[in-house]
Amino acid sequence: MSETHCSACPLRQLPLFIPHSGDELDLVQSLKRREVQLAAGETLIHEGQTDAPLYTLLTGWAFRFKTLSDGRRQILSFLLAGDFVGVQQKMGDASAHGVQTLTDASLCVFQRDALWELHRRSPTMGFNITWLTAHEESLVDDTLLSVGRRSAEERIATLLILLFKRAAALQPDGGAHGVPFPLTQQHVADGLGLSLVHTNKTLRKLEKRGLHRIDNGRLYLRDVKALTRLADLYGDGKPPPRPLV
Amino acid sequence: MSETHCSACPLRQLPLFIPHSGDELDLVQSLKRREVQLAAGETLIHEGQTDAPLYTLLTGWAFRFKTLSDGRRQILSFLLAGDFVGVQQKMGDASAHGVQTLTDASLCVFQRDALWELHRRSPTMGFNITWLTAHEESLVDDTLLSVGRRSAEERIATLLILLFKRAAALQPDGGAHGVPFPLTQQHVADGLGLSLVHTNKTLRKLEKRGLHRIDNGRLYLRDVKALTRLADLYGDGKPPPRPLV
DNA sequence: CGACGTGTTGATCTCTCTCAATTAGAGTGG
């Protein structure tokens, strides 16, 4: 009943999103099939699924993941409102990763050839999509750096900061009063390549040290300076890496 | 002197690549600025560089990487002939990762707005680019799964198989007599989030067990079955992961 | 010939994993 036209999409309000022309919005609208509501913990796309459609996450959180046959799971990235779901899969081919919701979520469902139609009928939108896809990859790059080269403490600090920033950008108050944090410690562990137990102990240690607080599903950063230092992220005065010689 | 027109690009011969119309080739040609030759070990794009152009790798190998300020390095992906270089960077923004050659290499250099022009003037090519970008991401996804959840042995087995496949696809003989393998053990270590020493010991163990051989810069897979089992990759009879319940 | 890059190997050390148990809260059914 309450399906909204794309031109009334609540996401458009946010400063994060690029303004589009009426024609572009009509185009997107014409490719949109329906909206779906999912509960927390539901699997949207199964690993190896072949006929997965294209989605856009309207509200809620989700994550992409892969598993090994003995059950070991790696979360590849977290998805927030406005993110695409399912572009990564080689079209027509089996999806290489699963997608599951972290919270109740609503999504726009697009027809399978939406990606192509978008390119064909609006190069601008097409260009934006490759930009978004490239951006998605850069998030995975960041995680790979963490998992490959950062210690447990550093990984967690990095995750908290980056997720906080993304979530804060979706809020009117910019995260002044914390942001939603629907991950269980198991999700954090699977996203950072750590065991559940060690994740718990590390999280606890940082919290005791006063760097952050997670309470009742919300995340508060209490010492951004210290977290940033731990994460070795660039910002403030910190310059990006330069060749040493 | 020896600059070739895109229509004569040697890569087009390979079954791996999609045929394009003459118009499309002319378009690409018109956006191409020049070719460059680089020696092994040269840095193409520095981390944090802001004005990096767009490249296409014509011959040779390269890799994308990120480093932490104390020098720890993570290789994000390896680049082979035909791969794009530099799409991932947020256009206009600083490049989030560096790119360095592993071998002598030749590249096509495109003007900065080539990506946009390609989209604008050929939706087909534009679509292919988002496809390629998405594919690139799936490679990183695979690595993230390895680094996050596989043991050292498993990681190395996975890397050897995947690199072998990619390199073999570029050879007429399909890898029947091995494929070039220009990585040092340090590269393997940095690509898999392992230490150099442990990488050496693990590599040695697998080689002694008869799973592979690396000799004089070439890689030979001697027991693909065993490697595949170690890597827990799908293929042959192995089904993709399914929910256990 | 010495310097350097790459590969090898042995000996510790330690960060993180696995195993085990306990606590707390939410939901269900009687």
Place this chain on the structure above:
DNA sequence: CCACTCTAATTGAGAGAGATCAACACGTCG
């Protein structure tokens, strides 16, 4: 209202995969 069940968070103890430290071998090169 209370047992019963489940999930998520915690904490302690011991084990281990992989890191770090140290040497050494070998080939290339100026």
